[in-house]
Amino acid sequence: MKTPFKTLILAVSLVSLLACNANSKNRTQDLAISEIVIKTTSKNKNPEIKVALLLDTSNSMDGLIDQAKAQLWKIVNELSYAKCEDKSPNLKIALYEYGNDNLNVEEGYLRQVIAFSDDLDEISKSLFSLTTNGGNEYCGKVIETALNQLEWGSSNNDLKLIFIAGNEPYSQGNVSYKEASKLAHNNDVTVNTIFCGDYNQGISTKWKDGADLTHGNYMAINHNEATIHIASPYDDEILELNEKLNQTYIAYGSAGRAKMEMQAEQDSNARSYNKANAVSRTVSKSSRLYKNSSWDLVDAEKEKDFSYEALDNKQLPKELQGKSESEIKSFIEKKSKERNKLQDQIVALNIKRRNFVTQQSNDATNNLETAMIKALKTQAEKKNYKWE
Template sequence: MKNTRQILGLLCMSFAITSMYGCELKPKKTTAEPVLAQVFSPINDEKPKNNTVKIALLLDTSNSMDGLINQAKSQLWDIVNKFTYAKCGNEERPELQIALYQYGNDNLSSREGYIQQVLNFSGDLDDISEKLFSLTTNGGEEFCGEVIHTSLKQLNWGDNPDNLKMIFIAGNEPFTQGKLNYKDAVTNAKEKDIVVNTIFCGNYEQGINSDWKNGATLTGGEYIAIDHNRKVVHIDTPYDDVIIQLNSKLNQTYVSYGALGSAKMEQQRTQDSNAYELEEVVAVKRAVSKSSRLYNNKKWDLVDASDDATFDIAMIEKDELPKELKGKTKAEMESYIQEKKSDRSKIQNEIQALNAKREQFIAEKQKDGEKGELENAMLEAIKKQATKKDYKWEE
């Protein structure tokens, strides 16, 4: 179907774009929910913060879209790292939730319009990475209107006017395909205060003629056309190997607990490996993301969980504790967790400091245009929208 190398970069850049829209100007008082309730009752997800950015990525996984998927896997970390610096007008840091759909793949059910929800809204970066790496391509029919409508129907977008809600859909077949008129789908999105952004892989005018631009314009979204054959140049730096080594040390600061603990630690290691096998620079970017506020695992890690004001290690059942804490007194367990927390903070600060030098090195070596037109277009959109919606970017 289409060879789209940068489409995905685009998509992921969309994450960042999210920060550009709405910020709640006056913080509202909320009652913090106990961490343990989230752990032992996973069905009851914690209440999202008022400043939450919700992004649904709708990716075409028909034939020849492997480049798109690979870009998504690598660009995810670029977007997360950019998003780390977003701040609302009330000085709060917005939360980020991402949902993932694939469409246009013959392996999917024809009764469902060759559409599948791969991931519901989630802020778990390891889950998002795992789902992206699970995608494979196969020929199929691409129904843009149908996949937009499906995401509106299945996802819990909420009705909080302070939340920024966005759809990013990527592909290169006519936007008009399928029985469901895309105009009805995007009109429904606009009524729900959801902005639809379209990414066309191909000639700009061709995207306009096949209604990709109109699909975005009807909701006030952005239309972007990219040269999918243009390869982004990654620059190796003297700091990459050290950051990867620090990432291994960072993993050693996690103290798993509960039913999720063991599996989530294994998932963490697997996603590190996936990133490294894709490209070493992707592993570096993932390590930087793991040193940020957006990588939080309080549902299975005692160090992150201990940051909650309601957390009490004594409330955890003995059989839910990791082996290194079994048989210890409450004071000994708290001391152990505090030691790991101190180690983690030090390692994360080292990674952030090295990444600052890394980014400066890249900026000095990078030639004009090497970022790729997709990335440049997305960053411009982010800055523009951030100003309009009272977001700031403090890098």
């Protein structure tokens, strides 16, 4: 089958963030939907932050997983405001679950849910796939596995972070957390630990020691704390713009159509918490971190190796099949202008929304989002990152 600008079979992947003067690697990945999609070779040399999120999915961690699902878009939005020198860092995220009896005992009751990815819809889908069940939590083992399996890169300027969250002793399992920490330190990866429970209990069960060994942050959170979403007068208008924004995507091929359906599904997942969370996702979709060049012609056209001549007519959406190159180009340009205008409107409304929420928010929170953003900024500042 012919494909546009070099074909690629993408796999479910998710995870990697921001870093200074990093050379970004392009990796061929297999899509879970097993469909051929557009391949575009990015020449982007923006800094990256690579974040591996290791979540305990044992029985007692329903609250933690719920927080991760509800707070993903707030974390992404906060990272979208980061700057390194004069560049806007890219974000890649990876996800592991551990401590669940449904997982393979021989592999240490852990599973890579998604490798480093900048596909925010895939990451959201992966989070919503998580379920909890009783099990054994081996922190040293899951850290070692993430260090060995993921492509961290060799740039000294990359910001490479692990966040591990759980509530059992950090020292369990046959892989020493101290050896895992040493491996992380040798690879310039900082381990940040999030204990779900009492702060002093986390210290006594070695969670703080695990962070200290790599100069990371130790934090204790209330994993059962309900996520607070503050409604604003701008929410309805932002959500209306989201519906229009979705109409600017031009899905290429059968995989593209499946990815568009996934986009709608993740909109629905965000709404399942409440309107404010759906608004946070819409804001993320208007940011530079929301990239879909593997299946959307508007994003793909911006890539350096995109070629109109290489487009396969059979893989085009019906409204573009049989059209001339100039007609296709005109259609894509029209959708691109529409999207830019909508995104600008969302950004402008979100500035007002952020100011409103800041004024209304009086209570300090002690949850996953707060802990991660605090640690991210602490580690990022060491690499000269700034926030707009």
